[in-house]
Amino acid sequence: MRRLLCVLIAAGLVTPIPQAAAKPPEKTSFEVMTPASTVASRTDRRPNAGGIFDPVARKTFISWSGKAADTYVQAYDHRTGAWTAPKKIADGESDPHNYPTMLLAGDGHLLIFRGMHNTRTVISRAPRAHSLEGTWTDTEVPEGDAASYPMPVKTADGTLFLFYRETTNQVTPGANTDFRPMKYLVSRDNGRTWRNSVQLTGKQWAFGSLGRADHMDEVYVGQLRYLPSAGRIQFVYTLAGGGPAQHKHDVYHRNVHYLSFDVRTLHFFSAAGRDLGTQVDDAEQERYLKVAETPLELPGGLKSPDYILQVGTQRDGKPFVTWFQFDAAGSPRDFAGAWNGRDWEVREVANGLRLREIEQLNGGTWRVYGTRDGQPNIETFLLENGRVWKPETVITTPKPVQRVEMITGFRDPARILATGASSARDVSVADGDIYVAGTPHK
Template identity: 70%
Template sequence: MRRLLHLLLIPALLAVAVPAQAAPAFSVMTPADTVASRTDRRPLAGGVHDPAAGVTFISWSGVNADTYVQAYDHPSGAWTAPKLIAGGEADPHNYPTMVLADDGHLLIFRGMHNSRTVLSRAPAPHSLDGEWTHTELPEGDAASYPMPVKTARGTLVVFYRETTRELDPSAPTDFRPMKYLISRDNGRTWKNSVQSTGQEFAFGSKGRADHMDEVYVGQMRYEPGSFGRPERVHIVYTLAGGGPDQHVHDYYHRNIYYAWFNPASLRFHAADGRDLGTRIDDADQERYLKVAETPLERPAGLKSPDYIQQVGFGPDGKPFVLWFQFDGNGIPLDHVARWTGTAWERKQVASGLRTREIEPAGNGSWRVYATRDGLPDIESYLLTGLDWRAETVIRTPKPVQRVEVITGFRDPARILATGASSAREVSVADGDIYVAGKPN
């Protein structure tokens, strides 16, 4: 009788079942066309929403890697014209990264490849207008790849990679560790990690037998503190260097590593919470931080893993990382690793995709934005644990080279997508600038 009642109830239960959620539709705006040059920017701090002004600000690299900014006014739905902020010295590494300081001023950081850190500051709060000031920060010397984070308290932390040979000619060309700058007064004064902790560098390695002593951080992600968890900057990175037989810059890539940084205490931690102090060295990263071991090889002449990886965390705070490496034919193979609490659980989830950026999608899932080489459009996928499924396609007229979720985004300005240029030389700038999101 109980079984019969259960069978009779099934049709009724199905009738009231919640239908499968439809894939979101994304609208695409083109704030500027045929203006973007090739850029090496990481998926971090490309734009920011200013709730006080009701405006979204974006930054991008134009011809000769010059820095441009634009603003989207949400009430009117209008974009400003591109505004030139500073020259890029014709180097695709000299890309801008943008934060909104707590005093309302926009700050743009550029690590002028291997040489210096330059801070550009907007003259008026909540606005791009007027003549910006440009300040070289001697604390950030020999810098590349600025990765700024603003904490809930307004502290600014800018990680950068130091090319030590520019300061010490005796250093091997493939010794390039990570350091950081820190400001607690909205970017007016700074200290670097050496001044703050006395450590030679913040994280990296020195003197490895395989010479893999360069750090390539793929992404950083700030997580505000919550009950039972301190604030954290999640970090995922790979190593580079010449390999065991030579000192050569960026010849090989190897392995995936994860750590988190507490900006209040200036201490690093492993996924299991182990306190590693104010510096991570090679012994730490090999024993506690390694997510995946990858071969020391160059499939189809490519560096593998790629320069860019993604990092996120679950509702329980456990981190995950996403990266791609190449097979023997140069096809990207997409991998996810999830920290279980005791170990990293790994899975290949796709192939042929260059994963560009991720964002929380609710219910413990993350949205992954990805592209395919030479093709237009951005594909989105939903990642829940190690489960991976296709979600939707964001239509772009031309191929895209970079995707960044805008800090504190407000739709329809959710992601900034930099169109691919037709040439590697930054003297050619014919990629489009796209901003996409869910339509209002």
């Protein structure tokens, strides 16, 4: 039939009906809620586990740092469209590093994790399943001593992993102050008991380095991402340390690295699939894990990677990472590195943005959330397979934003949690807003 129609059109016996031009895709529209105003202090939280949707309760739960870095939680009821008032869960000891991260355990109880900056791991547990109500209990986990920057994951079978960075000289006198490797905790009983990576593998650390000539033996994980279908956790991280002439904490930054972890075997892998066993050392890190080589620079200096980086997967399952570093004028420059099966293809994709978080839309298409220093709003962009970048839309916020995090298992209109920027670095000042944004229901 199609061939006959083509013949008739060619003979002038049938006039083709003009086809309407394809309608361009509409830009995604976001609506912004403000669960709490002028309450947020400065925080160092990474884009990981700030909130979660509970399908049983039909509620979205969020956590954030208020005055003195104290931990607060709130709930959004998707049936009524109402937010609960902020509820204080625990003290933050006036340290912005003591940020909360949140998981919903397999028994339905919410858990809040805090690495009390170089000292201890504390877990707060909700007394009622699928609820914030009641008096939460705090438990110190001795297996997670000297911990900072907790990054929790719940796997498909309900196992809980909590990755953290150890400040080793707090538990091993004489260790250099810039030796700070990554370790992890594991619980198979919904967070009641834990074992650490040393107990599970017999290795001194999970990944990191010791004895580098440049003393860059601190790990800053920018983000981790759990891939349930692969049973893997992806990591992107940068290095810090005192530099060649000294042992000091976080004086210099350099380089971007990628790593994955098998939650069943506890083995680490490179992007090329090389099995690195249960501990990664510096020789392996340098040979197999490096995405980008950057100069030894002060944090915030020329070509210094920031503390926050993002990690995702391309359409074919290969990894990509994003990060920003600074130019000579102090302006962010934005990069993406995509693994092609042999090497990392790194390119500059934008400039002027602090990249905050990424969201997988479909296949290899990801939404990137970014902010500009001192300006309100969150700008979004589409990144295809870690290579092709294009602007998408703007999420309007009344004031500037300092952090953006995907809400785990989100249900719109509560898709992202955005912590408003405080006007001061001192956590005694808490005047940032708490925003939650998503696409409106039609």
